[in-house]
Amino acid sequence: MSSSLASRSSSPRSSAPLHLAVALDGAGWHPAAWREAVARPRDLFTAGYWADLVAEAERGLLDFVTIEDSLGFQSSHLLEPDGRTDQVRGRLDAVLIAARVAPLTRNIGLVPTVVATHTEPFHISKAIATLDYVSAGRAGLRVQVTRRPNEAAHFGRRTFPRFDLGELHSPPVRELTADLLDEAADYVEVVRRLWDSWEDDAEIRDVATGRFIDRDKLHYIDFEGKHFSVKGPSITPRPPQGQPLVSALAHEEATGAPFRLVARSTDVGYVTPQDIGQARAVVAAVRAEQDAAGRAEEPLHLFGDLVVFLDDTPAAAEGRRDRLDALAGNAYTSDARIFTGTPAQLADLLLELREAGLSGFRLRPAVLGHDLPAITRGLVPELQRRGSFRNSYETDTLRGLLGLARPTNRYAATA
Amino acid sequence: MSKPLKQIHLAAHFPGVNNTTVWSAPEAGSHIEFSSFAHFARTAERAKFDFLFLAEGLRLREQGGRIYDLDVVGRPDTFTVLTALAAVTEHLGLTGTINSTFNEPYEVARQFASLDHLSGGRAAWNVVTSWDAFTGQNFRRGGFLPQEERYTRAKEFLATAHELFDSWRGDEVIADQETGAFLRDAKAGAFVHQGDQFDISGQFNVPRSPQGRPVIFQAGASDEGREFAASSADAIFSRYSKLEEGQAFYQDVKGRLARYGRRHDQLLILPAATFVLGDTDAEARELAHEVRSQQVSGATALKYLEHVWNRDLSAYDPDGPLPDVDPVPGENTIALGRASVRQFRDPLAVAKEWRERAEAKNLSIRELVIETTTRQSFIGSPATVAETINEFVQADASDGFILVPHITPGGLDVFADTVVPLLQERGVFRTEYEGTTLRDHLGLDHPDAEAPAGRASS
Numbered sequence: 038m039s040s041s042l043a044s045r046s047s048s049p050r051s052s053a054p055l056h057l058a059v060a061l062d063g064a065g066w067h068p069a070a071w072r073e074a075v076a077r078p079r080d081l082f083t084a085g086y087w088a089d090l091v092a093e094a095e096r097g098l099l100d101f102v103t104i105e106d107s108l109g110f111q112s113s114h115l116l117e118p119d120g121r122t123d124q125v126r127g128r129l130d131a132v133l134i135a136a137r138v139a140p141l142t143r144n145i146g147l148v149p150t151v152v153a154t155h156t157e158p159f160h161i162s163k164a165i166a167t168l169d170y171v172s173a174g175r176a177g178l179r180v181q182v183t184r185r186p187n188e189a190a191h192f193g194r195r196t197f198p199r200f201d202l203g204e205l206h207s208p209p210v211r212e213l214t215a216d217l218l219d220e221a222a223d224y225v226e227v228v229r230r231l232w233d234s235w236e237d238d239a240e241i242r243d244v245a246t247g248r249f250i251d252r253d254k255l256h257y258i259d260f261e262g263k264h265f266s267v268k269g270p271s272i273t274p275r276p277p278q279g280q281p282l283v284s285a286l287a288h289e290e291a292t293g294a295p296f297r298l299v300a301r302s303t304d305v306g307y308v309t310p311q312d313i314g315q316a317r318a319v320v321a322a323v324r325a326e327q328d329a330a331g332r333a334e335e336p337l338h339l340f341g342d343l344v345v346f347l348d349d350t351p352a353a354a355e356g357r358r359d360r361l362d363a364l365a366g367n368a369y370t371s372d373a374r375i376f377t378g379t380p381a382q383l384a385d386l387l388l389e390l391r392e393a394g395l396s397g398f399r400l401r402p403a404v405l406g407h408d409l410p411a412i413t414r415g416l417v418p419e420l421q422r423r424g425s426f427r428n429s430y431e432t433d434t435l436r437g438l439l440g441l442a443r444p445t446n447r448y449a450a451t452a
Numbered sequence: 453m454s455k456p457l458k459q460i461h462l463a464a465h466f467p468g469v470n471n472t473t474v475w476s477a478p479e480a481g482s483h484i485e486f487s488s489f490a491h492f493a494r495t496a497e498r499a500k501f502d503f504l505f506l507a508e509g510l511r512l513r514e515q516g517g518r519i520y521d522l523d524v525v526g527r528p529d530t531f532t533v534l535t536a537l538a539a540v541t542e543h544l545g546l547t548g549t550i551n552s553t554f555n556e557p558y559e560v561a562r563q564f565a566s567l568d569h570l571s572g573g574r575a576a577w578n579v580v581t582s583w584d585a586f587t588g589q590n591f592r593r594g595g596f597l598p599q600e601e602r603y604t605r606a607k608e609f610l611a612t613a614h615e616l617f618d619s620w621r622g623d624e625v626i627a628d629q630e631t632g633a634f635l636r637d638a639k640a641g642a643f644v645h646q647g648d649q650f651d652i653s654g655q656f657n658v659p660r661s662p663q664g665r666p667v668i669f670q671a672g673a674s675d676e677g678r679e680f681a682a683s684s685a686d687a688i689f690s691r692y693s694k695l696e697e698g699q700a701f702y703q704d705v706k707g708r709l710a711r712y713g714r715r716h717d718q719l720l721i722l723p724a725a726t727f728v729l730g731d732t733d734a735e736a737r738e739l740a741h742e743v744r745s746q747q748v749s750g751a752t753a754l755k756y757l758e759h760v761w762n763r764d765l766s767a768y769d770p771d772g773p774l775p776d777v778d779p780v781p782g783e784n785t786i787a788l789g790r791a792s793v794r795q796f797r798d799p800l801a802v803a804k805e806w807r808e809r810a811e812a813k814n815l816s817i818r819e820l821v822i823e824t825t826t827r828q829s830f831i832g833s834p835a836t837v838a839e840t841i842n843e844f845v846q847a848d849a850s851d852g853f854i855l856v857p858h859i860t861p862g863g864l865d866v867f868a869d870t871v872v873p874l875l876q877e878r879g880v881f882r883t884e885y886e887g888t889t890l891r892d893h894l895g896l897d898h899p900d901a902e903a904p905a906g907r908a909s910s
Contacts, residue, residue: 071627071634078627078634082659084538084570108558110641110657118655122635127625127659130566136535137570140486156559159510159590160529167532171486191558193652194593235526244476247749250526252519255512268589270519272509274484274526364632 055387055425056397056439058148058340059094059412061087062105063125065404066344066371068113069364071125075406082129084137090405091138094145097413098427100438101146103179103284103399106131108152109188115202116185124365132164132178139172146435148177148284153224154217155183155192159267161224162231169276174434177282180225180302182217184210215294223262225283225302230258232280233446234270256448278436279443280304286342288372289319293326300326304441305338307399309373316341316393324394336441340397341390342373343383346404347411351378361403373401380415388425460845460881461720461852461894462872463547464496465505467860469513471756471825472726473524474746474858481861483524486536488861493537495861496544499868500882502893503545503576504537505689505854506530510554511587513789515755516764520789522752524860531563538571545890547576547669552609553602554582554591557650560609561616564666565658573662573889578669578689581606586788603676608649610668610684618899619643620660664899667890673701682708686896687720689854692829698723698849720851720894725829727855729866733832740831743858744822753821759787760799760806770818774810779803829853834870841871842880 064071064078071078080086087104094102110126112119131149139147147168151161161178169176183189186197197213204210239254258269284305287295299306300323308323310316320339327337348354354377362368369375376383387398400416402408420426432438467473468483475483482488496504508530513520530548537546546567550560560577568575581602582588588595597605624640626633641656670677670685681688682705690701706716728743730736748756750770758765762780779799796802810820830837844850857863875881891898 069632072629072632074629076629078629079625081627082569082625084572088539107657108562110655120638122638123632124634126635127641127657129569129658130531130562133531133535133563133566133570136532137539140490140536140539155556157554157591160555163529164532167528167536170484170528171532171536173486187654191652191654192556193650194556240526242475247476247751248521249475249524250519250521252521255519255525265592266589267591268511270512272512272526273528 053396054427055391055420056100056338056340057097057412057417057420057426058101058103058146058397058399059099059409060103060105060342060399060401061090061405062401063111063128064406065408066401067358067361067365067369067403068124069361070404072361072364073404073407076404077406078125081125082127087134088138088141090409091142091145091147093409093413095142097417098430099145099413099417100397101148101175101177101282101435103148104131104134104150106150106152106181107188108155108183108191109185115205116200118187132161132168135176136168136171139168139175142172142175144175144430144433144438146175146177146282146438147172148179148282148435150179150181153180153182153221155188155194158224158227158265159231159271162228162271163273165228165281166232166271166273166276169278169281174277174436176276176278177284177304177435178228179284179286180221180298181286182214182221184213184217211290211292214290215292218294218298220262220264221285222298222302223260223264227258227260227262227265227267229280229283230260230447231267231269231271232275233448234258235275236446236449237275237279240274254449275446278434279446280436282435282439282441287323289322293322296323296326297330299323300332300337301330303337304436305340305397305439307340307342308395309342310390310393311374313390313393316390316395320394338396338439339394340399341387341395342399342401344371344373344375344401344403345383345408345412346375346377347380347383347408347415349379351382354378357407358403369403371401380411380419383416384419384423384425387420388423457878457880458845458851459895460841460875461722462499462501462881463503463505463545463722463852463854464492464501464864465507465724465854465856466492467524467857467863468507468527469509469524471523471747471752472856472858473860474743475524475860476746477859479862480859483860484526484528486533489528489533489537490540492861492864493541493544495864495868497541499864499872500885501544502852503547503574503890505547505578506534506549508549508551508580509789510551510582511590511789513787514586515758515787520755522749522755531567534575535567535570538567538574543574543885543888543893545574545576545667545893546571547578547667547890549578549580551580551582552606553597554587554593555609557609557612557616557645558652558656561613561656562658564613565617565661568661568663568666569658573891575661575663576667576669576687576890578671579606579610579685580671584788603680605649607680607684608647612645612647612650612652614665615643615645616656617660617665619656620658622660622664625659663889663891667894667896678705678708681705681719682714683712685719687722687894690721690723690850692723692725692827692853695844695847695849698844699847702848702850717895718897720896722852722854723850724856725853726827726858727830727837727867729832729834729837729870731833733836736832736836747858748818748822748825750818753818756821756825757817759784759790760796760802762786762799768817771816774803774807774817774820834874838871838874838878842875842878845880
């Protein structure tokens with residue numbers, strides 16, 4: 038069951054360059070971000086806004102961007118709408134934002150959020166496979182679940198109980214969460230099988246026999262699970278990367294269910310440690326789940342998630358955070374650690390946290406218009422000076438950037 | 453000149469999963485790589501077409517218990533390709549078929565509203581229903597809707613989607629950085645829909661898109677389909693037919709609009725059409741014959757016959773006479789996932805008619821299938837084809853055409869380069885886009901959220 042960290046192919050050596058992703062959401066992660074002069078709140082629902090953000094991230098040679106999504110309004114409340122009109126509300130479909138941006142970029146990975154709870158794995162499998170085609174091998178997804186009753190009511194197929202924040206750790210809520218995460222694991226399993234349901238050389242165009250495909254190289258996936266069953270094969274041929282990147286965010290929880298989803302199903306897991314001690318514990322917990330799932334030898338990146346306020350001086354960053362908090366009416370809190378300081382200080386922190394076994398970081402810019410350029414033009418050069426970040430894109434697929442091989446097809450006959 | 457010339461609407465259907473597409477031709481390219489879609493879309497936009505059209509399939513077709521392998525197999529996701537195409541075009545409308553049986557209104561409305569935002573107002577939705585439990589095996593909800601209920605669901609699905617689109621008036625996002633008001637109204641997007649098919653409520657989370665709602669297409673020529681289109685659609689994607697039949701269909705459907713308080717120009721009739729062009733009419737006819745023989749191989753002809761006979765005919769010689777056995781009556785179990793199977797409601801009568809025709813004309817299986825299935829709408833020199841299309845439109849047999857080339861992705865190029873300029877010279881087709889949205893190209897009104905016209909009731 039045990040395996041040393043050093044033996045893992047994805048474990049970072051202290052000299053290995055870091056991987057960096059940035060999480061795109063509205064005008065930024067601080068709820069008052071849209072009030073900043075650099076924000077473009079009237080452009081949030083335009084293609085140009087998203088194209089500019091991803092172009093900036095690509096100029097910074099980042100591995101990928103994630104794009105947040107949800108099937109209901111954003112809310113300051115964990116479980117229900119808050120009825121506020123002073124913050125960004127409303128968003129476009131994340132997969133389609135990624136598709137719109139794909140032809141305009143060349144190297145950066147595109148990882149939209151996908152909600153497993155209310156959508157169809159068959160539709161999402163072909164959508165992400167197609168994103169992989171339109172981006173020539175740069176697609177991924179971030180799988181997410183929702184237990185919000187109001188979002189369930191948008192679909193009308195299932196209902197979830199309302200509960201208070203105080204009940205968050207009660208057995209019924211834990212059971213619901215674990216069930217949704219297990220459903221998400223099934224969802225990812227279906228998506229992955231569908232990606233493999235065509236062998237790479239299934240299209241033969243054999244004029245002599247009149248056959249367009251060799252149908253022996255197409256496979257029914259025959260998935261039967263608790264919440265759904267899917268026959269297959271996909272309507273879309275196997276995508277360029279074979280398996281686009283699968284990722285998920287996992288918080289520590291007594292049931293272990295979030296870590297289990299990351300360990301069983303993903304290529305990249307985002308975790309939220311507050312310090313290096315927690316980072317070590319989280320990495321150990323996920324690796325233990327990985328061993329338990331029989332995936333010990335498979336590469337699995339663990340990225341630390343951090344909200345960042347970056348300025349030339351620590352005081353400036355603090356001052357900006359205070360100003361935004363005042364605009365929002367309350368101090369910003371997050372599930373992830375909130376970093377406030379200079380790019381050099383952030384570089385110090387990332388390199389320290391890396392020692393815990395994190396191979397990269399997903400940074401959540403507090404204000405996209407300000408903190409994204411601070412990452413690409415401040416943090417990235419700082420990490421480059423320290424030999425800890427790439428100086429140019431070494432490959433043009435997302436798996437390639439992350440050092441992940443193109444997987445063999447599970448259905449291909451082994452000779 | 454009593455009447456001004458009608459302006460022709462033209463669209464292009466990306467060739468795909470059907471035996472129209474000649475994949476074996478040396479010039480045939482990928483049907484899946486984005487470069488093919490980008491080439492096709494750029495050609496359509498260069499020719500000032502109204503829109504590009506993408507069909508959809510949700511399960512691979514099967515015949516005799518095995519995946520059908522003689523036509524193009526496989527296609528990308530409709531929404532994802534259309535949205536990516538918005539990045540490589542500026543004006544072209546982006547129309548996709550999306551099924552109402554294996555989707556949910558909230559999600560589809562989000563996707564179309566997102567596509568409309570991300571394309572600057574160029575989205576259109578061809579609303580279809582799925583026909584069998586076979587497709588349902590790929591989805592959570594499975595396949596259990598009886599035929600009549602599928603239609604009920606489609607109507608309520610579209611009505612519900614309209615309620616979601618209309619849940620934003622369009623002035624809610626104020627994003628005033630000074631006052632700190634992002635939304636004018638906390639209830640933006642609020643909706644409640646209670647119906648037989650959908651009982652949903654909440655808040656739609658995509659603000660009103662440039663077109664308000666996507667342009668709505670409806671396919672299908674049944675009486676119920678015509679009524680649905682007259683009440684709720686902006687355009688009908690019909691089948692090409694002879695001039696008089698086209699005129700009759702046109703008159704019938706347009707005649708139904710008044711009872712929904714709609715004008716003649718609020719519903720466009722756009723048949724699908726194929727074309728074969730040559731330097732001369734004779735050369736085009738020769739080329740058309742060649743294309744037909746590529747579209748219908750001996751194996752394809754036998755497989756097609758199995759749709760009617762509902763039994764394995766692989767032992768028959770495609771160059772020989774029609775089978776002497778009778779079709780197997782009842783539900784077609786040999787061909788699954790094909791819409792065309794439904795058109796043979798009385799296989800015994802079809803078989804009898806085909807036998808008589810084959811005997812009278814001394815046709816082999818393959819010759820008969822070529823004669824009965826291939827519909828090459830426009831064959832001739834560019835001048836002939838331009839003239840025919842124009843006659844068809846001026847005579848009110850259609851408002852234009854959705855062209856389906858038989859070569860991927862370059863099959864539209866020759867049409868764009870030769871026929872379009874002739875239509876432009878005649879003054880019946882635009883030389884520049886006059887507006888930016890698909891509604892502008894089609895001459896359709898922008899929907900008014902407060903007084904929606906012609907909505908299907910739920």
